[in-house]
Amino acid sequence: MNIINIEHIAKIYQVGTEEVHALRDVSIRINKNEYVAIMGPSGSGKSTLMNMLGCLDTPTSGKYEFKGISVSQMSDNDLAKVRNKEIGFVFQTFNLLPRSDALHNVELPLIYAGVPSAERKERAKEALLNVGLGDRIHHKPNELSGGQRQRVAIARALVTKPAIILADEPTGNLDSKTGEDIMTLFNDIYTQGNTIILVTHEEYIAEHAARIVRIKDGLVERDETVENRYIPNGKKIFTSQS
Amino acid sequence: MKNFLFELKEGLAISFMAIKANKIRSALTAIGIFIGVTSVVLMSTAIKGINNSFQNGISALGADNLYIDKWKWFNDEEWWKTRNRKNIDMDEYEKYRELAKLPAAIAPTVWTNQNVKNGGKSIDGTLLTGTTNEYLATTNFTFNEGRFFNEVESKGNRNVCVIGSDVAKNLFGGSSALEQFIKIKGIKFKVVGVLSEQGSFMLGSFNPDKQVYLPIGNIFKYFQSQNFRSVTITVRVSNTAMIEQTKEEAQGIMRKIRGLNYNQEDDFSINQQEGFTKLYDQTVGVIQIVGLFITGLSLFVGAIGIMNIMFVSVKERTKEIGIRKAIGAKKRTILSQFISEAIIICMIGGLVGLIGAVILSKVINQFLPTSFQFQAVILAIVISLITGVVSGFAPAYSAAKMDPVEALRYE
Numbered sequence: 001m002n003i004i005n006i007e008h009i010a011k012i013y014q015v016g017t018e019e020v021h022a023l024r025d026v027s028i029r030i031n032k033n034e035y036v037a038i039m040g041p042s043g044s045g046k047s048t049l050m051n052m053l054g055c056l057d058t059p060t061s062g063k064y065e066f067k068g069i070s071v072s073q074m075s076d077n078d079l080a081k082v083r084n085k086e087i088g089f090v091f092q093t094f095n096l097l098p099r100s101d102a103l104h105n106v107e108l109p110l111i112y113a114g115v116p117s118a119e120r121k122e123r124a125k126e127a128l129l130n131v132g133l134g135d136r137i138h139h140k141p142n143e144l145s146g147g148q149r150q151r152v153a154i155a156r157a158l159v160t161k162p163a164i165i166l167a168d169e170p171t172g173n174l175d176s177k178t179g180e181d182i183m184t185l186f187n188d189i190y191t192q193g194n195t196i197i198l199v200t201h202e203e204y205i206a207e208h209a210a211r212i213v214r215i216k217d218g219l220v221e222r223d224e225t226v227e228n229r230y231i232p233n234g235k236k237i238f239t240s241q242s
Numbered sequence: 243m244k245n246f247l248f249e250l251k252e253g254l255a256i257s258f259m260a261i262k263a264n265k266i267r268s269a270l271t272a273i274g275i276f277i278g279v280t281s282v283v284l285m286s287t288a289i290k291g292i293n294n295s296f297q298n299g300i301s302a303l304g305a306d307n308l309y310i311d312k313w314k315w316f317n318d319e320e321w322w323k324t325r326n327r328k329n330i331d332m333d334e335y336e337k338y339r340e341l342a343k344l345p346a347a348i349a350p351t352v353w354t355n356q357n358v359k360n361g362g363k364s365i366d367g368t369l370l371t372g373t374t375n376e377y378l379a380t381t382n383f384t385f386n387e388g389r390f391f392n393e394v395e396s397k398g399n400r401n402v403c404v405i406g407s408d409v410a411k412n413l414f415g416g417s418s419a420l421e422q423f424i425k426i427k428g429i430k431f432k433v434v435g436v437l438s439e440q441g442s443f444m445l446g447s448f449n450p451d452k453q454v455y456l457p458i459g460n461i462f463k464y465f466q467s468q469n470f471r472s473v474t475i476t477v478r479v480s481n482t483a484m485i486e487q488t489k490e491e492a493q494g495i496m497r498k499i500r501g502l503n504y505n506q507e508d509d510f511s512i513n514q515q516e517g518f519t520k521l522y523d524q525t526v527g528v529i530q531i532v533g534l535f536i537t538g539l540s541l542f543v544g545a546i547g548i549m550n551i552m553f554v555s556v557k558e559r560t561k562e563i564g565i566r567k568a569i570g571a572k573k574r575t576i577l578s579q580f581i582s583e584a585i586i587i588c589m590i591g592g593l594v595g596l597i598g599a600v601i602l603s604k605v606i607n608q609f610l611p612t613s614f615q616f617q618a619v620i621l622a623i624v625i626s627l628i629t630g631v632v633s634g635f636a637p638a639y640s641a642a643k644m645d646p647v648e649a650l651r652y653e
Contacts, residue, residue, distance in 0.1 A: 051647050056567075056568060056646045056647050056650075076572075077572045077574070080567065080572045080573075081570065081572075083567075089568050089569070091650075095564075095565045095650065096565075097562055108566070108569055109569045109570055111252050111256075112569060112575065114245065114248055114249075156569070
């Protein structure tokens with residue numbers, strides 16, 4: 001099933017008097033249960049593409065259909081709804097609310113989805129359990145290690161059962177061993193039937209994915225399937241997903 | 243509706259967390275509102291109290307009374323125009339009383355200031371009102387003990403008196419004044435009645451609490467001659483609708499008594515308490531408006547404090563706003579989160595301010611009448627709510643319209 005269908009999108013920023021063409025002409029289709037890495041050096045436009053894919057921004061021109069619905073003309077509020085229900089974000093800097101404990105951080109998207117308190121807490125606990133943090137639910141971010149914080153963020157991304165997980169350099173702030181654990185977690189999430197889009201500039205991280213889309217100068221340079229993708233062998237964290 | 247309540251509940255929970263995270267800052271900001279609400283509530287309480295006291299005083303003296311006097315009480319004209327008017331004397335009062343059909347009660351009054359004594363205790367310059375037994379019917383007086391002097395005592399000019407509550411307090415302390423004697427200029431008068439507090443401090447020395455009432459003949463006999471001062475005829479109108487007719491009747495009778503021709507102007511005046519009210523509104527009303535304005539300013543300063551802190555808070559939490567938006571918070575959600583934060587701070591300040599106002603109004607009540615009422619509670623809550631919404635809106639709006647991409651990038 002086709003989840004993302006992007007056709008000829010472009011994004012032009014006005015910086016002072018100069019026009020910056022962050023994306024020139026990009027077309028991508030992503031199907032359900034794909035593991036796609038989007039690669040490119042900095043300034044290539046991959047961040048802009050990621051914002052577009054994550055419905056944080058709308059293209060200047062072109063067509064973007066998410067699950068068959070056009071989102072390129074959506075209002076801010078409708079985009080917020082799509083982000084809330086369909087997209088799970090994982091960021092390089094984790095982006096957890098510093099003053100809230102792990103449970104509240106994971107609950108947050110469910111609050112905005114209007115899920116009642118008791119059900120919300122139950123689901124958030126389960127999501128934390130699945131990423132191996134069942135014993136840390138009342139810890140604040142500053143009481144957790146980097147790997148644990150990223151796992152809280154992943155639990156937050158998964159808790160709404162979104163159509164895609166959008167990870168932006170998820171191992172960028174982690175040491176290589178912890179990074180391997182997180183990549184193992186992503187691999188498990190993928191094999192459970194989820195769709196993952198991984199944005200990175202590191203070749204060895206991209207090789208975890210089944211498909212690599214290379215962006216350069218606002219254009220798709222190459223879109224290739226990985227023959228022998230790298231299966232990480234870190235610590236098994238992911239237990240199950242109901 | 244259910245949706246709205248859900249958002250309200252979650253928004254409030256999130257706001258409480260943010261306020262708890264910044265306890266000192268929130269408390270300091272709330273102080274501004276606390277001071278503002280306290281002063282506004284206190285001011286309105288004092289205004290209410292003063293107004294009540296004035297209204298009580300007016301009604302104790304009879305709100306619909308007419309006063310036939312030599313002088314026009316609230317006069318815009320030059321005083322010399324009325325200077326040469328003839329005094330109204332007791333004969334004229336008797337004639338008017340005979341002829342007037344409309345009034346409910348008519349009593350002559352004369353005033354003099356004297357020293358009043360009971361043993362070692364004395365009060366200088368007490369206002370003595372000389373009148374008849376009918377005077378009681380022109381007022382709404384109530385008694386702590388005893389009664390007003392009766393017709394026999396009044397006609398016979400007996401040495402009896404009725405004293406105001408302050409006079410009783412000052413001369414007799416806590417003990418009963420009834421059947422006791424006071425001395426005025428060495429002459430003994432028996433107290434037959436003590437008024438209960440009429441609470442009309444706004445009337446100054448005309449406050450019944452500070453007066454002594456005597457049969458009118460005693461005034462002429464002991465203190466001043468009949469022609470020294472004009473008699474004021476106090477007329478109680480039978481009901482409010484009859485004021486104008488009673489006034490016209492009085493004017494007609496007085497002109498007849500005085501034998502005025504059609505082309506001569508009245509050489510007497512018919513006064514009403516309306517004049518008191520007008521004078522009161524003019525002076526006290528202005529003071530009240532200025533007072534409310536100044537206390538309102540302090541509230542305004544508090545509101546600016548809140549707005550300032552909220553702007554800082556929004557700036558500081560740009561990243562948080564970005565995260566919330568990425569995760570699915572709508573503009574409206576962010577807007578209501580920050581507005582409710584401002585409202586909660588204002589409410590805390592307002593409720594503490596309300597408690598402060600209650601305590602202070604008790605203290606001030608020792609010197610000035612204050613009237614603390616349930617409206618003040620509503621006033622405080624409404625003021626806090628409005629201040630919160632008004633001062634929180636601009637910062638909250640700036641948070642709501644942030645671009646999530648930019649906000650997430652903010653460090």
